[in-house]
Amino acid sequence: MTDPAVPPFVLVTGPEGVLVERAVAGVLVAGKGADVEVIRIDPATYESGALQMHASPSLFGDAKTIVVRDLHESSDELQLDLLSLLAAPDPDLGLVVAHGGGMKGKKVLDTMKKAGARVIECPAIKTDRDKTDFVMKEFSAARRKITSEGVRALVEAVGKDVRELAAACSQLVSDTEGTIDDAVVDTYHGGKVEATGFRVADATVAGQSGEALRLLRHAIATGVDPVPIVAVIASQLRQLIKVGAAGRGSSAQLAKSLGMAPWQVDKARRAVGHWSADGLAVAVQAVAAADFEVKGGGRDPVYAVERAILTISRARAARCDDAVRPLRGPGPTAYGRFGRAHPPLVTLTLACALRSCAHACTTQSRSRRVSPRPVPSSFAAL
Secondary structure, three states: OOOOOOOOOOEEEOHHHHHHHHHHHHHHHHHHHHOOEEEEEOOHHHHOOOOHHHHHHOOOEEEEEEOOOOHHOOOOHHHHHHHHHHHHHOOOOOEEEOOOOOOOOHHHHHHHOOOOEEEEEOOOOOOOHHHHHHHHHHHHOOOOOOOOHHHHHHHHOOOOOOEEEEEOOOHHHOOOOOOOOOHHHHHHOOOHHHHHHHHHHHHHHOOOOOEEEEEEEEHHOOOOOHHHHHHHHHHHHHHHHHHHHHHOHHHHHHHHHHHHHHHHHHHHHHHHHOHEEEEEHHHHHHHHHHHHHHHHHHOOOOHHHHHHHHHHHHHHOOOHHHHHHHHHHOOOOEEOOOOOOHHHHHHHHHHHHHHHHHHHHOOOOOOOOOOOOOOOOOOHHH
């Protein structure tokens, strides 16, 4: 008989591979109290009838657990065999099915749920807020403390890939002692491409053109490609725009509505006070042009990034009372620090930011010089 602590049917749903693997492994570990044979089914190579053959009782009467991964990519034959198996369940057979999402295989999912299957959800970890929560849970599970600055540094350094982020958390837990802060994270992961890009972006958005150029040249000298650096600068500008237009509210509230981490909201709030909407519009145009050039549209990618850094730094430095006063409307603001008087300018700045990726994909000759894309003149730009 199967271990009574483990339900006969387990359904793991969601696209996040790291969480799916952990969930499946956890179920199998929980079932090790009995002598259970684990059989793994690969949907890519499945042949009709194979499931029934694996599910048939063994000569020694041992219990079995069948694990089916990627049901959302399975053939009709496997789905039909699963439905047949669920229609007449064997008390000595356990079934673990992982489904990454979508409509394919939905009938199997519904049948398992009606049969009382235990459901484990593994939602996608996409936003920086999701990654921040993931890191905090990793260290909490390991009974280790990490500061908010440490979480920020780790997400910035290796947050591009969740699997790598999980490995980095594991490494810090096993290789360090005491509370983990940003200095500890920098010791282990400060040389990552993402971390280098964030340093350049921080200096650029802060208007420190000299420091940004120094960091950029050091990064290029150590083999860092200009493309991810431009991407990070663009990401930080988008965060400034979203937070600047979001209005009032706590960091936690805005973080939830904007898909950001609370520390990112705080960081953007500190920075956006030094920018005008006009300055952000200029900065977004500059980074859009640089994005195009570093992806093959220009002759010199490094020069394109340097020019963007200088343009963005000047756009921040150009902020003055005369430039900001027209953006402030009378009475309570409905558009954050950009004011009620000119909401179209904020919207158009956002439109420009959203269109930067499309602009970068425009087919142009490598030898042709590309001028920055102008700010759209109407809401049709959306």
